[in-house]
Amino acid sequence: MGTQEKTKLVAVVDDDELMRSALQGMLKSVGLPSQAFASAEEFLNSGQQRQTACLIADIRMPGMSGLELQAQLNAEHCRIPTIFITAHGDTKMRMQALRAGAVEFLAKPFDDEALLGSVRAALEN
Amino acid sequence: MKVLSKLQRYGLAVISCGVALALAGPIDAPSSCFLLAVTVSGLFGGLGPNLLSVALSALAFAYFFLGRPSPPARESTSLLRFAAFLAAILLVTVLMEIKRRAEESRSRSEEALRQAHAELAHANRVTTMGELTASLAHEVNQPIAAAVTDANTCLRWLTRDHPDVEEAREAAMRMAKDATRAAEIISKVRQIFKKGAPLRELVDVNEIIREMIVLLRKELSSQSIAVRTELAADLPKLKGDRVQLQQVLMNLMVNSIDAMKNVEGKRELTIKSQRAQDEEEDEQLTVLVSDTGMGLPPQEADHIFNAFFTTKTDGTGMGLRISRSIVESHGGRLWATDNHPRGASFHLTIPTKIETHE
Numbered sequence: 001m002g003t004q005e006k007t008k009l010v011a012v013v014d015d016d017e018l019m020r021s022a023l024q025g026m027l028k029s030v031g032l033p034s035q036a037f038a039s040a041e042e043f044l045n046s047g048q049q050r051q052t053a054c055l056i057a058d059i060r061m062p063g064m065s066g067l068e069l070q071a072q073l074n075a076e077h078c079r080i081p082t083i084f085i086t087a088h089g090d091t092k093m094r095m096q097a098l099r100a101g102a103v104e105f106l107a108k109p110f111d112d113e114a115l116l117g118s119v120r121a122a123l124e125n
Numbered sequence: 126m127k128v129l130s131k132l133q134r135y136g137l138a139v140i141s142c143g144v145a146l147a148l149a150g151p152i153d154a155p156s157s158c159f160l161l162a163v164t165v166s167g168l169f170g171g172l173g174p175n176l177l178s179v180a181l182s183a184l185a186f187a188y189f190f191l192g193r194p195s196p197p198a199r200e201s202t203s204l205l206r207f208a209a210f211l212a213a214i215l216l217v218t219v220l221m222e223i224k225r226r227a228e229e230s231r232s233r234s235e236e237a238l239r240q241a242h243a244e245l246a247h248a249n250r251v252t253t254m255g256e257l258t259a260s261l262a263h264e265v266n267q268p269i270a271a272a273v274t275d276a277n278t279c280l281r282w283l284t285r286d287h288p289d290v291e292e293a294r295e296a297a298m299r300m301a302k303d304a305t306r307a308a309e310i311i312s313k314v315r316q317i318f319k320k321g322a323p324l325r326e327l328v329d330v331n332e333i334i335r336e337m338i339v340l341l342r343k344e345l346s347s348q349s350i351a352v353r354t355e356l357a358a359d360l361p362k363l364k365g366d367r368v369q370l371q372q373v374l375m376n377l378m379v380n381s382i383d384a385m386k387n388v389e390g391k392r393e394l395t396i397k398s399q400r401a402q403d404e405e406e407d408e409q410l411t412v413l414v415s416d417t418g419m420g421l422p423p424q425e426a427d428h429i430f431n432a433f434f435t436t437k438t439d440g441t442g443m444g445l446r447i448s449r450s451i452v453e454s455h456g457g458r459l460w461a462t463d464n465h466p467r468g469a470s471f472h473l474t475i476p477t478k479i480e481t482h483e
Contacts, residue, residue, distance in 0.1 A: 016267050016271070018267070018299070018303050018306060019267060019270065019271045019274075021271070021275075021299055022270075022271040022274040022278070022299060022303070025274075025275060025295070025296050025299060026275075026281075028292070029278045029281040029292065029296070060263075085270075087263045087266045087267065087270070088263065108269075108270035109266070109269055109270035109272075109273040109274070110270065113277075
């Protein structure tokens with residue numbers, strides 16, 4: 001959970017506590033440091049955007065949605081490779097996310113090997 | 126006004142004119158008496174009897190009273206008296222008709238309003254069910270996704286070259302938490318159906334039956350299904366959730382309609398309501414919804430109330446399951462029997478004095 005390797009930090013933004021713990025646990029098991037945020041606002045206010053090498057975000061959250069977070073980061077010229085995970089993955093939303101620069105769009109429950117593959121790819125770039 | 130038959134209404138006009146004629150002489154007030162007769166006929170008889178009483182009164186007035194106050198009666202005075210009388214009774218007729226039309230249009234708009242209400246309630250229920258299902262799916266999906274991830278994480282810690290049991294244990298504990306959360310959500314939903322979000326108002330089941338028939342009129346007529354109702358006039362009201370009970374009756378009727386879709390011959394939907402008593406002589410009501418459709422699935426009659434059991438290509442298998450839950454939450458019972466020679470009957474009993482059922 002630390003930030004010892006600044007450039008390799010993975011940020012997790014999800015309003016569901018169980019999901020956050022599960023994602024952090026998964027990242028820990030493959031040796032990746034991560035930090036979790038309960039909302040898009042919390043992430044934006046944390047000042048961690050610049051240290052984040054990969055972002056895993058839920059789409060539907062109270063307050064700012066995952067897509068709005070992505071738009072906000074783009075507006076701040078803070079291009080973080082983003083992986084969306086969502087329970088309601090419709091094609092339109094998926095296209096919108098990918099067009100705005102998302103690297104992956106996964107429906108819950110997702111295949112964690114696919115998710116880890118995308119995270120690793122994002123970190124290598 | 127609907128209580129009197131046509132014959133009775135015309136009879137009323139004749140009788141009131143007769144009474145007026147009998148009284149008019151002795152009390153020497155023909156105009157007032159006949160005016161009263163016309164008013165009574167118009168008020169209780171409608172336009173036809175009203176006009177009949179106008180004609181009878183005019184004839185009687187002209188024949189019996191116009192020439193009488195002789196000798197000083199002059200032709201012109203008589204005519205004026207008659208004209209004034211005629212004007213009065215016609216005015217009463219017109220006023221009555223205006224009043225009647227106003228009432229009719231009001232009752233028509235009330236009927237339209239009632240129907241709009243029923244349709245709105247239906248639409249609301251459909252939306253609520255849809256929203257409930259979507260949010261339920263989302264809520265349950267969340268912990269399941271977390272559990273899948275935690276299970277894989279647990280395996281990853283265990284299958285490493287140097288298994289980390291402590292980390293695996295933590296992942297397993299998270300998994301248990303995820304599963305518990307999923308179970309909690311399910312049990313919350315079940316409670317909603319069980320307790321029916323304690324909405325208890327006085328409900329007239331006959332009224333619900335009539336509303337549902339109105340709502341399903343289009344389906345019934347397009348399938349050429351005749352509806353027969355025998356609704357007990359003395360049916361007691363019950364304390365319950367109106368919308369839920371609408372849902373039950375709607376569901377039973379839609380099932381009946383669907384069961385008759387591919388059946389040749391007579392298509393009849395019968396709905397009966399009755400006042401009854403249970404074994405402990407507590408008051409209850411019973412409703413019977415019976416059709417001439419394909420009947421219950423043989424050997425599987427008991428299964429129709431199971432969740433996800435359906436004989437329809439597009440059925441969810443939830444309708445009867447939910448209906449039975451609702452009826453049971455009202456302290457009642459819902460069961461099915463086969464009809465002879467064909468079709469099925471659904472029986473529903475609900476106590477009318479309800480103790481909250483847990």
